Amino acid sequence: MLIATNLSKKFVYKESKGLFKKKLIVKNAVNDVSLKIESGKIVGLIGVNGAGKTTTIKMLASLIKPTTGEILIDNLDIIKEHKKAKRIINLISGGERNIYWRLTAQENLEYFGALYGIPKDVLNQKIETILEMVGLTESKDIPVERYSKGMKQRLQIARGLINDPKYIFLDEPTLGLDINIAKELRSYIRKLADDENKGILLTTHYISEVEELCDYIYIISNGYIVAEGTPDELKEELSTKTQVVLTVEVLTEQAEVELKDILECKAEVTIEGENIHTIKVISKENFTAEIIRCLSSHNVSILNMKLMEPDLEEIVLNVLRRSE
Numbered sequence: 001m002l003i004a005t006n007l008s009k010k011f012v013y014k015e016s017k018g019l020f021k022k023k024l025i026v027k028n029a030v031n032d033v034s035l036k037i038e039s040g041k042i043v044g045l046i047g048v049n050g051a052g053k054t055t056t057i058k059m060l061a062s063l064i065k066p067t068t069g070e071i072l073i074d075n076l077d078i079i080k081e082h083k084k085a086k087r088i089i090n091l092i093s094g095g096e097r098n099i100y101w102r103l104t105a106q107e108n109l110e111y112f113g114a115l116y117g118i119p120k121d122v123l124n125q126k127i128e129t130i131l132e133m134v135g136l137t138e139s140k141d142i143p144v145e146r147y148s149k150g151m152k153q154r155l156q157i158a159r160g161l162i163n164d165p166k167y168i169f170l171d172e173p174t175l176g177l178d179i180n181i182a183k184e185l186r187s188y189i190r191k192l193a194d195d196e197n198k199g200i201l202l203t204t205h206y207i208s209e210v211e212e213l214c215d216y217i218y219i220i221s222n223g224y225i226v227a228e229g230t231p232d233e234l235k236e237e238l239s240t241k242t243q244v245v246l247t248v249e250v251l252t253e254q255a256e257v258e259l260k261d262i263l264e265c266k267a268e269v270t271i272e273g274e275n276i277h278t279i280k281v282i283s284k285e286n287f288t289a290e291i292i293r294c295l296s297s298h299n300v301s302i303l304n305m306k307l308m309e310p311d312l313e314e315i316v317l318n319v320l321r322r323s324e
């Protein structure tokens with residue numbers, strides 16, 4: 001288990017003010033962030049541009065030192081022992097950085113493997129397996145500059161796996177990929193967690209990706225974690241509305257009065273139409289069962305019913321709006 005406790009990062013830098021003046025700027029990019037990543041689980045870190053996601057990931061990946069806080073990976077203090085830590089973690093960023101374009105995939109992986117001090121015969125076997133896994137075996141001897149974006153991204157993943165990390169940090173891994181490759185990559189990320197028991201932290205701006213992949217979510221705003229939970233927990237705790245829309249026949253006045261009575265003060269009810277009525281109920285809780293019971297007891301026939309589930313995107317936006 002990776003446990004980060006009260007992580008903060010303060011950047012201090014000078015900014016030019018006029019020709020000769022320089023102003024000292026202090027930027028608290030991450031404040032008091034605590035999070036956990038279990039093996040075999042995918043954890044999402046989501047927030048708007050500049051919220052502090054990459055800074056957090058860089059601290060976890062031991063690329064920058066936290067101003068305060070502690071990071072333990074399976075009881076290893078990775079701030080004090082970052083050399084040991086680097087053997088069990090790796091960072092994969094979206095975009096096309098971190099690989100050498102003039103080299104082939106094979107050569108890139110040999111180079112990065114050598115940086116980890118992996119013996120040549122072990123490394124060659126490993127490279128073969130990883131290239132197979134990311135589907136680059138056939139193109140392994142082509143210089144990377146001739147690769148498509150998706151192939152380069154797959155090579156990034158391969159590079160991130162070269163040291164067989166226990167924990168992988170993925171910073172916007174599907175950035176700029178077409179829908180097919182992004183889909184393929186998502187299923188691959190899921191496999192890394194399910195089959196290889198990797199603990200994964202993922203940042204992304206695509207909420208559908210979060211819904212599909214994440215077992216647990218942290219929402220970050222201005223460097224602070226403002227909400228956390230499983231997708232279902234967040235939906236349950238933070239959704240502002242559930243919407244039920246029914247199309248019914250023979251809605252008697254009695255049924256209408258009783259329905260409005262039952263839902264009084266709990267939901268917003270609108271009824272439209274003449275012979276066939278449309279009933280719309282918006283509430284925080286789900287009153288579907290009560291609505292059906294009431295209508296059935298008055299022999300109202302329900303022709304159609306739609307339940308609009310709370311939408312994770314809306315929830316995230318609400319949380320962020322509130323935290324502002």
Ligand SMILES: Nc1ncnc2c1ncn2[C@@H]1O[C@H](COP(=O)(O)OP(=O)(O)OP(=O)(O)O)[C@@H](O)[C@H]1O
Nearest residue numbers: 011013027029047048049050051052053054055056
């Ligand atoms: N090296 C640095 N020096 C000064 N400020 C920095 C540095 N790195 C990041 N920041 C600032 O810290 C804040 C958080 O940046 P960070 O890159 O972590 O955001 P992010 O959530 O990854 O955003 P994005 O979604 O755009 O990638 C921003 O205000 C950014 O300008």
Ligand SMILES: [Mg+2]
Nearest residue numbers: 053054055171
């Ligand atoms: Mg970022």
